[in-house]
Amino acid sequence: VRAGDTLGxxxxxGVRVEVAAPEDGLIAALNAESGEAVEYGQxxxxxxxxxVSSETPS
Amino acid sequence: xxxxxxxxxxxxxxxRIIRACHSLGVSAVVAYSxxxxxxxxxxxxxEAICIGPxxxxxxxxxxxxxxxxxxxxxxxxxxxxxxxxxxDDTFAEMTRAHGLTFIGPPAEVLERFASKAGTRQxxxxxxxxxxxxxxxxxxxxxxxxxxxxxxxPVLIKPSAGGGGKGxxxxxxxxxxxxxxxxxxxxxxxxxxxxxxxxxxxxxxxxHVEVQVIVDxxxxxxxxxxxxxxxxxxxxxxxxxxxxxxxxxxxxxxxAEDAVAxxxxxxxxxxxTLEFLLDRQGNYYFIEINCRIQVEHPVxxxxxxxxxVAEQIRIASGEPLGYSQADVQLRGHAIEFRINAExxxxxxxxxxxxxxxxxxxxxxxxxxxxxxxxxxxxxxxYDSLLAKLIVWGPDRNTAIARGRTALDExxxxxxxxxxxxxxxxxxxxxxxxxxxxTNMLDRVGSAAFLASAxxx
Numbered sequence: 001v002r003a004g005d006t007l008g009x010x011x012x013x014g015v016r017v018e019v020a021a022p023e024d025g026l027i028a029a030l031n032a033e034s035g036e037a038v039e040y041g042q043x044x045x046x047x048x049x050x051x052v053s054s055e056t057p058s
Numbered sequence: 059x060x061x062x063x064x065x066x067x068x069x070x071x072x073x074r075i076i077r078a079c080h081s082l083g084v085s086a087v088v089a090y091s092x093x094x095x096x097x098x099x100x101x102x103x104x105e106a107i108c109i110g111p112x113x114x115x116x117x118x119x120x121x122x123x124x125x126x127x128x129x130x131x132x133x134x135x136x137x138x139x140x141x142x143x144x145x146d147d148t149f150a151e152m153t154r155a156h157g158l159t160f161i162g163p164p165a166e167v168l169e170r171f172a173s174k175a176g177t178r179q180x181x182x183x184x185x186x187x188x189x190x191x192x193x194x195x196x197x198x199x200x201x202x203x204x205x206x207x208x209x210x211p212v213l214i215k216p217s218a219g220g221g222g223k224g225x226x227x228x229x230x231x232x233x234x235x236x237x238x239x240x241x242x243x244x245x246x247x248x249x250x251x252x253x254x255x256x257x258x259x260x261x262x263x264x265h266v267e268v269q270v271i272v273d274x275x276x277x278x279x280x281x282x283x284x285x286x287x288x289x290x291x292x293x294x295x296x297x298x299x300x301x302x303x304x305x306x307x308x309x310x311x312x313a314e315d316a317v318a319x320x321x322x323x324x325x326x327x328x329x330t331l332e333f334l335l336d337r338q339g340n341y342y343f344i345e346i347n348c349r350i351q352v353e354h355p356v357x358x359x360x361x362x363x364x365x366v367a368e369q370i371r372i373a374s375g376e377p378l379g380y381s382q383a384d385v386q387l388r389g390h391a392i393e394f395r396i397n398a399e400x401x402x403x404x405x406x407x408x409x410x411x412x413x414x415x416x417x418x419x420x421x422x423x424x425x426x427x428x429x430x431x432x433x434x435x436x437x438x439y440d441s442l443l444a445k446l447i448v449w450g451p452d453r454n455t456a457i458a459r460g461r462t463a464l465d466e467x468x469x470x471x472x473x474x475x476x477x478x479x480x481x482x483x484x485x486x487x488x489x490x491x492x493x494x495t496n497m498l499d500r501v502g503s504a505a506f507l508a509s510a511x512x513x
Contacts, residue, residue, distance in 0.1 A: 013122045013129075013156070037130035039108040040123070041092060 001025060007045070010038065025049045059374050060084055060135045060159070064128035065099065067139025068118065070428045070442060071350070072099035075137050078366035087131045089124055091117035093436040098428040105131055112438045118142045121149050125156050135159040135373060141221070141440070144349040147172055161373040163327045163348045170324065174217055174345050175255050181331075181343055184319035189334060189342035192256040198238055204256050205234050211259040214238065216245035216252075220347065221440075222292030223248040227259050227496075257344065262494045264335040265289065266301050267347075268316035269357045271328050271368050273378040278325075280317040281357045281365075282387045283309060287493045288482060290405065290503050295475070296482055297353040298392040299360055302453065302491025303335055312341055317382075320346070328369045352395065352445070355426055359391035359449040389422075389449055390456040394464065396427075396444040398435055400473040401507050408472040409437035418466035422449035422459050425467075435472055443469060446479075453491075457483055478503065481510030 001007065001021045009016040028048040032038055062085040065075050072088055076099060079086040088103035093112035100106040107127040110117030117123060119142055128136050136153050138144040138161065147168035150160040162168070171177045178188045192204035194217060205212045205228075214237055216224035224245030226237040238254065246252040264287040272278035285301035286294045300309060316331045330351050333341040354365045363385070372378070398408040415429040427444030435443065448463055450456035461483050464476055482488050485506075487497060498506055 011126075013126050015122070039127075040110045040117075041108055 001027065001047070008034075019044065021047060023047065023049060059376070060133075060370070062087060062104075062131070062133045062135075063161070063370070064089055064124070064131065064133040064136045064158075065103070065139065066118065066124045066128075066136050067142060067144075068094050068097060068099060068428075068439065070426050070445060071139040071352075072097070073102060073428045074426055075139060075366055076102050078364060078370060079137075081364070082367055082370060084370070087127070087133055089118075089127045091438075093438050096434065098430055098433070107131055112436065114142065114438070121152050124149075125152060125158065128153075128158055129156060133158065135161050135370075137161040137370070138349070140349050140352060145172070145347070159373055161327075161370055163325065163329070167324065167326050168348055171346055171348055174215065177346055178343060180323050181319045181346070184322040186315060186319045186331075186343040187341065189260070189344060190258040195238075195254050195256065198235055201234060201238055201254070201256065202231055205231065208256060208258050211261070212256045213259045214241045214254055215257055216241065216249060216254055218245065218249035218251040218253070220345075221248075222289075224254065225292045260334055260336050260342075261496070262337055263287075263496075264301070264303050264493070265294075265332065265495050266304065266312070266335045266341065267330050267332045267351075268313050269328070269330055269354070269365070270317045270320055270325070271363075271365070271372070271378065272317075272321055272325050273372050274326050274375065275377055276321060277378040277381075278317050278321040279378065279380070279382045279385050280313040281361050281363060281385055283313055284353055284356050286353060287495050288488070288498065289495045290498045292495075294353065294395065295397075295498075296392065296394055296479065297356050298390065298453075298456075299356045300387070300390065301335075304339070308339055308341075316343075319343075327372050328365055352442070353393050355424060355445060355447045356391045356393045359422075359424065359447055360387040360389060361385060389451045390453040391447060391449045392456050392460050394446045394460065394479045395442060395475075396446060396467070396469065396479075397441040397475045398443050398472045399441050399475055401475065401478060401504050402473075405475070405503065407437075407441040408474075409435045411435075411471045412443075412469065413471035414468055415470075416466070416468035418446065418463035420459070420462065420466075422456070423447075423463050424449075429469065443472075443474065457489070478507055481507055484510060 005021045025047040029046040032044045076086040085104040087105045089109045109123040143149040150165035153160040182188045195201045211229045224241045228234045242252040269281040284299045286297045288296040330347040399405040412433045417425045424447040448459040
């Protein structure tokens with residue numbers, strides 16, 4: 001994915017909040033299923049850069 | 059009855075609401091901020107959901123965060139506790155719009171009682187004596203002319219909220235002009251609403267309040283009064299019931315007037331009507347709190363009624379199921395608010411690790427708290443750590459049990475106001491039942507404490 005790409009969205013009371021990629025990289029892991037309830041601060045997935053990996057908090 | 063309730067609050071009141079839920083056979087879901095991950099309420103809840111960062115505006119004051127937590131966790135109702143969104147009619151309306159029940163008065167009832175000035179006019183129409191006051195102030199000039207009309211000293215009060223924020227007593231136009239600016243910014247910061255009004259200030263007054271329970275069918279009872287005259291800068295420190303300042307005739311008249319007026323005005327759920335009592339025993343209605351109050355256990359000790367359970371039951375649509383004659387008040391109760399604050403530093407709130415917490419016990423002793431040994435008090439919220447409540451068949455026994463319990467209570471790690479409570483229980487004015495709301499501020503709480511420890 002590219003920095004700024006929309007990876008998905010979180011629905012908060014019918015308002016869609018976009019989750020965008022903070023940097024270029026590869027999706028290394030997804031920790032949440034589509035439609036699943038998530039809470040504040042939960043890790044939704046892991047983005048891997050070419051050399052360094054970084055976390056994507058919600 | 060509901061099967062699952064979201065608790066949109068923290069600290070000791072979240073723990074208290076969980077207890078009420080469990081005793082009713084209802085599951086409790088706690089919505090918590092990142093600062094409250096290790097809280098007692100989170101540990102006790104059937105489910106806990108993190109709703110935001112420590113900052114209240116983005117967690118405990120965020121309607122979308124709270125309501126989405128309620129929906130995803132399968133709750134049918136939301137209990138707002140006290141403070142935060144507990145008297146916010148917009149939040150109550152949003153709760154209903156999402157198919158959930160707000161545990162408290164319905165939105166339209168909250169709206170009717172939202173303005174303090176409007177509520178005084180409404181309840182005056184239904185027979186309650188009110189203290190002379192102004193309408194909502196348009197600007198400083200309006201404030202000055204209203205103060206002139208009412209007569210100094212006057213008390214500046216915010217339209218929203220409580221707890222002493224945005225409140226100042228002033229004795230001259232010059233003081234008024236300075237204080238209006240301060241109060242406006244305090245009220246804006248605390249409640250997001252900077253509207254203010256004025257009230258005549260009674261120099262030597264007591265604060266007495268009446269607890270009412272009203273169902274949606276118009277059945278209402280009072281559960282007696284509480285005396286909250288021991289205050290520091292308009293914040294209650296110690297509350298007791300019955301009030302030592304009322305004889306039985308006045309006591310009964312006050313409580314009956316209060317419940318009759320709110321029932322006639324269409325109030326619903328539990329609530330508290332606050333009054334000022336002057337030296338001559340005249341009482342003036344000042345405001346209504348449309349929520350559970352910090353000091354509710356005092357009334358529970360006297361009546362045996364679980365007020366939080368009543369709140370939930372009534373919100374679920376159940377009728378009251380009993381009448382005034384069934385409400386029996388026995389003995390005397392005192393509540394001590396144990397706060398994390400340092401008297402030596404002008405009562406600045408304290409945060410930090412609770413190294414040791416040991417609760418007192420014995421006959422007539424109750425503690426409502428979220429503390430445990432090893433708990434870290436976060437710096438973001440109010441300083442209330444625990445409420446120690448003692449009951450006795452009479453006031454002297456309650457005071458004696460209070461002294462014993464305060465001596466037993468151990469809260470190590472942060473500075474608390476326990477010493478102030480000990481001093482109060484040895485102070486002549488308190489023992490004689492003569493305390494007034496401005497007594498601590500007039501002497502200065504620190505000076506009061508110093509003189510008590512010297513004696």
